[in-house]
Amino acid sequence: MKSIFLDYNSTTPIAPSVQEAMLPFMAEFFAGPDGLYAQSRAIEESLEDARGQVAHLLGVTSDEIVFCGSGTESCNLAIKGVAATYLQQEKPCHIVVSAVEHPAVAQTAQFCRTLGCHVSVVDVDRHGVVNPDDLARLLRPETRLVSIMMANDETGVIQPISQLAEVCQQKDILFHTDACQAAGKIPVNPNQLGVDLLSLSSHKFYGPKGAAALFVGEGVTLNPLIHGAGGEHSLRSGCENVMAWVGMGKAANLVGRSLDSSAEKLTSLCKQLTQKLMTSIPDRVIVHGAAAQRIPNTLCINFPHISAQQLLRRVPEICAATSASGSVGGTNCSPVLQAMGVPDEDKEGTIRLSLGWYTSEEEVDRAAELLIHAWESLHH
Ligand SMILES: Cc1ncc(COP(=O)(O)O)c(C=O)c1O
Numbered sequence: 298m299k300s301i302f303l304d305y306n307s308t309t310p311i312a313p314s315v316q317e318a319m320l321p322f323m324a325e326f327f328a329g330p331d332g333l334y335a336q337s338r339a340i341e342e343s344l345e346d347a348r349g350q351v352a353h354l355l356g357v358t359s360d361e362i363v364f365c366g367s368g369t370e371s372c373n374l375a376i377k378g379v380a381a382t383y384l385q386q387e388k389p390c391h392i393v394v395s396a397v398e399h400p401a402v403a404q405t406a407q408f409c410r411t412l413g414c415h416v417s418v419v420d421v422d423r424h425g426v427v428n429p430d431d432l433a434r435l436l437r438p439e440t441r442l443v444s445i446m447m448a449n450d451e452t453g454v455i456q457p458i459s460q461l462a463e464v465c466q467q468k469d470i471l472f473h474t475d476a477c478q479a480a481g482k483i484p485v486n487p488n489q490l491g492v493d494l495l496s497l498s499s500h501k502f503y504g505p506k507g508a509a510a511l512f513v514g515e516g517v518t519l520n521p522l523i524h525g526a527g528g529e530h531s532l533r534s535g536c537e538n539v540m541a542w543v544g545m546g547k548a549a550n551l552v553g554r555s556l557d558s559s560a561e562k563l564t565s566l567c568k569q570l571t572q573k574l575m576t577s578i579p580d581r582v583i584v585h586g587a588a589a590q591r592i593p594n595t596l597c598i599n600f601p602h603i604s605a606q607q608l609l610r611r612v613p614e615i616c617a618a619t620s621a622s623g624s625v626g627g628t629n630c631s632p633v634l635q636a637m638g639v640p641d642e643d644k645e646g647t648i649r650l651s652l653g654w655y656t657s658e659e660e661v662d663r664a665a666e667l668l669i670h671a672w673e674s675l676h677h
Pocket residue numbers: 306307366367368369370399401446448449450475477478498499500509
């Protein structure tokens with residue numbers, strides 16, 4: 298059975314040229330980047346080139362990029378890193394996150410609560426969007442950080458980050474955005490967005506797992522999470538994962554060069570898929586967040602009168618997400634759809650289809666046929 302991979306928001310394959318760029322660091326170039334000998338110097342150069350490539354994708358400078366091990370770690374470093382600087386000085390620390398954050402942010406904020414921070418959650422509207430006025434109402438004199446994601450992993454809904462960040466800028470409050478689902482899919486520029494901290498993860502854009510980065514704007518002070526001999530501006534000690542970070546740099550370069558063309562292709566494939574499903578299923582097929590701006594590859598789609606698990610069990614060749622894989626639809630319903638106020642009958646049959654570079658028109662047609670057939674067999 299040939300599988301159809303429609304789960305690119307969970308992870309992507311490593312692009313062949315990224316694999317190629319990484320290979321030398323698995324074999325002959327194994328040394329660390331901090332020795333005085335020639336091989337070490339060459340490795341450091343490659344690492345700094347990779348940092349430059351990530352910086353270039355974001356339109357920032359290399360010294361604002363801190364490499365780390367995952368998007369989750371990047372979000373942890375941003376949030377706990379800010380919280381710790383205030384808690385250390387015994388100053389109050391209030392943090393605001395949105396109701397639709399990935400656990401990398403939501404759980405980190407929860408943890409900060411146990412350290413003594415106050416945490417508020419800003420709601421989203423029925424389209425999944427945070428209103429800047431709602432955010433402004435939650436801010437207090439002791440608010441130190443606001444963390445709102447750029448694009449949602451389940452619905453693909455894009456937040457109005459520059460407007461939200463502006464509200465914070467006016468009050469000298471740091472703003473972090475989790476751009477793990479946005480980077481590589483839409484333009485992401487921290488300076489244009491007006492954010493101080495921004496997270497991105499390599500395995501979401503055809504780079505390897507185990508590589509991610511945090512943009513730390515000039516003048517932003519963070520406490521490290523991992524203490525030791527230094528490294529990554531003393532924010533992350535430990536031997537550098539040169540192979541993975543070189544891969545991330547190469548992937549950043551690749552996606553940066555093809556943002557427009559891949560967005561165009563993915564928009565068209567998503568349209569093809571939605572149209573096929575909507576015309577064949579006469580009942581109400583709903584795309585969650587359809588009225589909002591969304592990243593071009595994501596369809597969070599509800600099939601009426603059935604459960605998401607039942608549906609996906611009938612189409613094992615389709616790789617797609619349900620609540621069982623940590624997101625969307627099903628009986629353990631997703632907090633994201635909950636926060637959007639989606640009624641139960643419109644979320645039980647919800648799956649997330651996320652397309653990517655290697656998705657073909659034939660696969661989209663085949664996936665639509667399989668899903669329609671499975672839905673019909675369950676519905677009748
Ligand atoms: C929005 C968002 N933030 C953070 C993460 C975590 O990234 P990583 O898997 O690199 O830890 C993910 C991964 O699914 C995500 O979708």
